[in-house]
Amino acid sequence: MRTSSVLLSFHFGCRVQLPDMDYLFVFLFVVLGIAMVLGGILASYLLAPRNPTKVKQSPYECGEETIGSSSINFNVAYYLFAILFLVFDVEAAFLFPWAVVLRELGMIGLVEVVMFVLVLVVGLAYAWKKGVLEWES
């Protein structure tokens, strides 16, 4: 491995940065999560009894018979909150780099972020005024 590293550095004319293992680990943990669940399902497939019946597979509603389809309507407010969340989550993503370098930016950085946050807070106030935040509407 060392020889290949040396060869690579010769090829690029500088010392090659070794790969950052952090994201390889992240990838392997995703694989581990999938393997854990599928392995568990396989284990229960081998060990647990399987005897599906029509009654057993019907939706569980404490013994009552299900009325109508299970794909019911739900409150439109969920959708509105999801849109609001999207705005504020993206905003938080903008604030991360700002928070790291605030000391170097100084006062101008603070003023700019106050204005940025104020624009969003105006949006929140508008949504509030329009009654989006009321669950009943």
Added chain:
Amino acid sequence: MADALLNPLSLTLSVQTSEAFAAPAMSLADRASRALESGVWGAVMYIVIGLVAVLTAVSVLGLVMSYIERKVAGHFQCRLGPMRVGPHGVLQSLADGIKLLFKEGIEPGDGDKVIFIGAPIFSITATILLLAIVPLAPGIQVVDMNVGVVYIAAVSGLGVMGILMGGWSSNNKWSLLGAMRAGAQMISYEVSLTIALLVVVLFSGTLKVSEIIESQQQGWWIWRGHGVAIVAFCLYVIASTAELNRTPFDLPEGESELTGGYHTEYSGLRFSFFFLAEFANLFVFSALAVTFFFGGWLPFHVGNYEGFNSVMDLLPPVISPIFWFGSKCATLIFILMWFRWTFPRLRMDQLMRLEWKVLLPIGFANLILAATVVLSGLYFFPSAT
């Protein structure tokens, strides 16, 4: 330096301190990266260690936390909790796990099978990815990336996917309602959670988790942060309780209205994955609170009070980080369990009102205030740097 050269004792002392404080803060991924220089097998060894450690941690945490939860719940209600399996019932969760393994995994007849099986994968993967970044002691951390806090914010959002998928694919009205509630609740409170973490990022000026801990050598941020950190900590605790779907925010699985919420249709081992993820998350969120606000593995130091600090440093260096991290974490977990027996459950409209009309404005005001505090340098115990 001249002093050190003249006096051999002080030289050894300075060498020891520099080794103790500078060198060992290397995560497992960094070690693997370094091992790659000399050969591929060393790196593979570190990778295997990391995977096995996290897999063990998830399973053991799930078992231990569910036992503690039941024991704490029992004693809060003047009961004993589990007592039969093993001394004081310590093997109860293991017995439950074995029982769940041998239970039939019932699939809903008209549900979407692929999504139904995929849902626990998302939940457990989110937990595993979060566990990987928890710093237990200097160097005892699997990944320590330079954008750690962004990673935490990103990965913790993955858990919502598992719950929404589980509720959607179950073909059950209660599962669907519970999943929609959980989704709305978790994404709403995630905003507050991120804003609370941003306050600590402002103070420490770094996104790397181990550096955030190192920045608290002079005192934990919750003391040094001049009140804004205390507000941020309160926001964090409220938001993380909501993220964990624990009482008083447990209405996604409110058993008196929705039987089991999003996991109503899950049984056997598939249910246990949601269960495992939930209890491991309880540890993860407490551990992150300890990391961000209570100085992680660092002992309790107060500014320049050398006498007090040296008493706190009495533990041998091998035990000290584990002791401090463990005791802080255990206290927070106990407080979160205490919530369950103290606060009544909120209603859905109250829950959303609390987040969007109370916590979010407070969070923003607190963030701007924190930025002002940071810029004017108004910390308690000003840092040495």
